[in-house]
Amino acid sequence: xxxxxxxxxxxxxxAVVAACASTATTTAPQEAAPSGSMPFGAAxxxxxxxxxxxxxxxPQLGAESDWRTANSASIKETAQELGIKQLxxxxxxxxxxxxxxxxxxxxxxxxxxxGLPPVxxxxxxxxxxxxxxxxxxxxxxxxxxxxxxxxxxxxIGSDMVLEGERAAEEFNKHFPDGAAxxxxxxxxxxxxxxxxxxxxxxxxxxxxxxxxxxxxxFTRAEALPVMQAFLRKYEAGTxxxxxxxxxxxxxxxxxEALKAAGINPGDLFIVSVDGTRGGFQxxxxxxxxxxxxxxxxxxxxxxxxxxxxxxxEPVDREVxxxxxxxxxxxxxxxxxxxxx
Ligand code: AHR
Numbered sequence: 001x002x003x004x005x006x007x008x009x010x011x012x013x014x015a016v017v018a019a020c021a022s023t024a025t026t027t028a029p030q031e032a033a034p035s036g037s038m039p040f041g042a043a044x045x046x047x048x049x050x051x052x053x054x055x056x057x058x059p060q061l062g063a064e065s066d067w068r069t070a071n072s073a074s075i076k077e078t079a080q081e082l083g084i085k086q087l088x089x090x091x092x093x094x095x096x097x098x099x100x101x102x103x104x105x106x107x108x109x110x111x112x113x114x115g116l117p118p119v120x121x122x123x124x125x126x127x128x129x130x131x132x133x134x135x136x137x138x139x140x141x142x143x144x145x146x147x148x149x150x151x152x153x154x155x156i157g158s159d160m161v162l163e164g165e166r167a168a169e170e171f172n173k174h175f176p177d178g179a180a181x182x183x184x185x186x187x188x189x190x191x192x193x194x195x196x197x198x199x200x201x202x203x204x205x206x207x208x209x210x211x212x213x214x215x216x217x218f219t220r221a222e223a224l225p226v227m228q229a230f231l232r233k234y235e236a237g238t239x240x241x242x243x244x245x246x247x248x249x250x251x252x253x254x255x256e257a258l259k260a261a262g263i264n265p266g267d268l269f270i271v272s273v274d275g276t277r278g279g280f281q282x283x284x285x286x287x288x289x290x291x292x293x294x295x296x297x298x299x300x301x302x303x304x305x306x307x308x309x310x311x312x313e314p315v316d317r318e319v320x321x322x323x324x325x326x327x328x329x330x331x332x333x334x335x336x337x338x339x340x
Contacts, residue, residue: 042312043112049310051082054113056306057106058087058141061119062094064187064218065249066276070340071117071142071296078299094119094187094217100127107134113306116152117142120189128152137309141302143191149317153309156301156319158294160195163273166325167196167244168203170271170290178207179241179269182230184254186218186246192294193218196246196273211240216250223253231261242269248279248291255287275326277338283331291331293323296340 045053058075062068072089079087088106092098096119106114107130114131116138118124128151131138137153144155171181183200186193193215204210212230216223223245234240236258245251251272258265266286272279275293282288301319308315326334 043310046310046312049307051084051303051307054084054306054310055086055088055111056084056303057103057111057114058089059092059099059102059106059114059116060089061092061099061117063091064094065247066278066340067247067274067294067296070276071298074297074299075115075302078303082303084303092119096120096123103127103131107131107136110134111136112310114138115141115302115306118145118191119187121146121191121194122189125151139302139305141298144195145191154305154315154317154319156298156305157321158323159320160192161199163292163294163323164196164199165203166292167271167273168200170325171208171242171244171269172203172205174269174289175208175241178205180209180211180239181242181244182234182240183210183213184216184223184226184243184245184250185213186215188215193246200244216253218247218250220249220253223250224257227254227257228261231257231263236263237267242271245270245272248272248274248276248282251282251288252278255282276340277335280326280331280335280338283326283328284335286328289328291326293326295321295323
């Protein structure tokens with residue numbers, strides 16, 4: 001009898017939680033839930049949902065880099081391997097308004113979970129509130145958002161501040177007597193660019209000056225003219241001795257500009273971020289002196305968490321990827337093993 005009562009109680013609690021979620025149009029955003037708690041309601045199939053029940057929405061921010069291509073592939077391949085019911089994937093072409101429209105279409109369709117890789121940090125409150133009110137959990141993937149954490153279920157991605165700190169440590173080690181350097185930064189207002197710039201400045205020794213910093217929007221095509229403009233203003237080797245570049249694609253664009261101007265990129269100290277095959281090749285060629293890892297292969301973690309949310313299981317609110325720094329000394333050996 002005791003057992004029956006406790007089973008009944010569990011069923012009632014689950015039903016109440018689910019009901020709260022489905023009538024959430026009247027629900028105010030909840031307080032930020034502590035780590036390990038469940039901030040959103042479960043799906044109708046809870047607690048027995050399987051991947052075959054899952055409709056997952058991924059409004060990808062764009063296709064600006066090899067990192068992004070690998071991230072999209074990871075989500076698509078994992079969705080297929082796990083046999084989810086439907087993946088709704090879109091490409092916002094680096095435009096926040098496109099991501100918001102794609103999210104709204106997913107909310108309208110009543111998907112189970114949304115994974116949002118936000119192009120910029122700010123401006124998500126309205127659409128996150130809409131998802132919250134519809135009882136649809138959102139996992140923020142890759143970059144962060146500035147919105148109140150009570151509006152989304154969790155964040156899975158890299159520690160962008162730590163990546164910037166790691167890059168700064170490379171400059172500190174290489175230039176103990178100081179230097180002047182340039183910065184080619186990522187998309188303005190993105191969690192990746194903001195975090196890397198912050199960590200970099202926090203850890204950079206006072207005798208290393210950032211002479212200039214401009215955005216190349218995380219793309220090769222936009223980094224090339226930015227580097228060309230730098231070279232019209234500053235003399236490589238004399239005015240600046242190194243460059244911190246926020247991703248490998250921009251690094252490759254910058255190298256093209258340096259080579260076209262008759263400058264050997266290997267004469268400068270260049271540190272990039274991502275650890276893509278292109279970045280490894282740049283280390284093998286002698287152009288990059290270090291590459292700070294940023295791992296895009298997030299599909300398995302994201303979809304595993306999505307299923308937990310559907311089943312009403314607790315999830316960690318902040319899941320940071322374990323990353324490292326790569327160097328030229330073993331880049332040739334590791335290059336064939338790189339997955340992206
Ligand atoms: O948010 C991750 C960053 O976005 C990667 O460093 C970059 O390559 C991508 O475009």
